[in-house]
Amino acid sequence: MARGPVAVIGTGAAVCVAALVLLPLGAVLMRASTWPAFAPGDGQAVWFTLWQALVSAVVSCVLAVPVARALARRRFVGREVLITLMGAPFLLPTIVAVMGLIAVFGRSGLANQALAAVGVPPLSVYGAQGVILAHVFLNLPLAVRMVLQGWQAIPAERFRLAESLGFAPAQVTRHLEVPMLRAILPGAFAVIFVICLTSFAVALTLGGGPKATTVELAIYQAVRFDFDLGRAALLAGLQFALCALVAVLVWHVVTQAGFGAGLDRAPVLRAQGVGPLLADGLAIGGTAVFLLLPLGTIAVRGLPGLLELPDAVWAAAGRSVTVALASTGVTVATALALALRVSDARWGAGVIDAVALLPLATSGLVLGTGLFLLVQPWAAPSSLALPVTVAVNVAMSLPFVYRLLLPEARVLRADYGRLSESLGLQGISWLRLVAVPRLARPLGFGAGLAAALSMGDLGVIALFASDQTATLPLVVQRLMGAYRMDTAAGAALLLVVISFGLFWAFDWWGRRYATV
């Protein structure tokens, strides 16, 4: 197994991640000239941040269970396509997602037109409800995918055993599905809760004002408008403490399902009767409409502008792809090293697990600002915009990819750890022959996730990029700011196509590799 080299690499990776997260935070704190103080309204921001994150995460997880269950037990034409598309909103560059939601739920959007037709006054997509709507839109698919993977990870043998024992559906739920959900949902909830806790672009566009400002937005305002690094660092520390607290609480709730190994046959999950069929149809259909309608409107709006994009957009697209591929490579390698190290369950696994989730607790803006401050003495900020973006993107996607890999890595250890050891299969050979093939599915999905997140990231780059180093999301945002809406929509569509293309390519590789 992975005694020696893999364990050492995993520990080294954890040290690097901890340094990447903590050093910039320290740099920002050092830079603050005076002892920082909170501004009025910061308490309100903390309160809003917490409850909107709680509501968003609970709604996403609760809705995800029936949808994932329906997808797990139904076979229909277009199921694979739908599952891939379900991943879309989470992968959608946030700025584009907000554009789509406004098109559907905005004042003159489809939803309000329908409401007006039956005489109901229009709903506003701005404020707290808009922030929560956008968070559910962006995170429900992630929850569905995580729960669906959990369902698929229950070996067919277990379902067959249940069937042979004459289990009623309620008993299948109790003995097979509830343990799986207990293992998967706390992790899904924690991830979504923390995403919403550190949400920036959604709050910037749909929130704002005293009643709908998140801590992350307050950090942005402190850096961008007041250049008050001290207060930004203080807020970042506060955010960090909040997220770390959540992570510790949830860490104790996360259990392992422990279903044992099956022989990789297709899962058999059956449901008979009209009731379940209607419920599943509603779950799948409703989710598909909710998620796909905004995406559709973006496509319709962007298509005409796509053919006449200026060269600057294409150049920015090239830079974004380079950044995305670089950060994907580093993210996946690091996440794999960490997951394998933690699944080994020797000393320090708990600490390394916490380190892997550490970036979730931090603010991308503060991380980027800190990195600039750290490297500033040696290089000009504009020449570092892209490398710093890569580093921040790695930090931001690492926890997700790690979370995807860890349960599968544990299963791998439990099922094939002793066999590998008894055959003397270790180090690189073990990675090549056992770990990568057995983990291909989550590796491919994780790589796609990292690539798309990096591709659509609009955070620290907004603070420091010049025209020569602008990424595609930043170009979209600048075009929108300049009211060149046709070009902006075209560039947004290009961004979506590349993001999804990268995700699809990696995910397809993983699924294909896993079945060969």
Place this chain on the structure above:
Amino acid sequence: MLQFDDVLLAQDDFRLTVDWSVGAGARVAVIGPSGAGKSTLLSAVAGFFAPRRGRVLWQGADLGPLNPGARPVTILFQDQNLFPHLTLALNLGLGLRPDLRLSAAQKAQVDTVLDRVGLAGMGARKPPQLSGGQIGRASLARALLRARPVLLLDEPFAALGPALKAEMLTLVGEIADETGALVMMVTHDPADARAFAALTVLVAEGVAHAPVETAVLFADPPPALRAYLG
């Protein structure tokens, strides 16, 4: 010679003491009630369970410092003996070179062994496509390739029918003859012990008793064995 030198295996409430030795090339059945520590005894030899006290030695050398893969041991588990994503040929190849960089001669050797255990031409199949008996044969084929002097069987054939199990035991016997291996086999079935092993170790009440002749043991079972046999 495999020697347990004042060994104590312990975990939580579990205790098992072992203090005896058995010669190379012997065939030993390990019998006793569930939870008595039969599998743990084998795990200690294979390197998955470190003794709290004492040493396990092979030909006078302490096995303690050796990783499982470096021990002169092949172990077959109850299940999960093959990687489902690798073909049979590759699963067997792991027995020759764990990094699977096989020479032409080694590939030919894999084919020969597949043929030897009655799986000729099935090298390209993957484990999910095989029956239980075929998986058992493939696992034994890899043991043959590894040719380690100690072969540990932790009930790999428990799920097979009597005829198939007898067939497997015959194959184990042939492989043990070819490689000269010491075989230790966990079993629940006295018939297996009688048919296969000249010696039997009784594991009960916290002690793995020294091996005695199987026929003698079953002719006059001690109280612990009598309780188990019912």
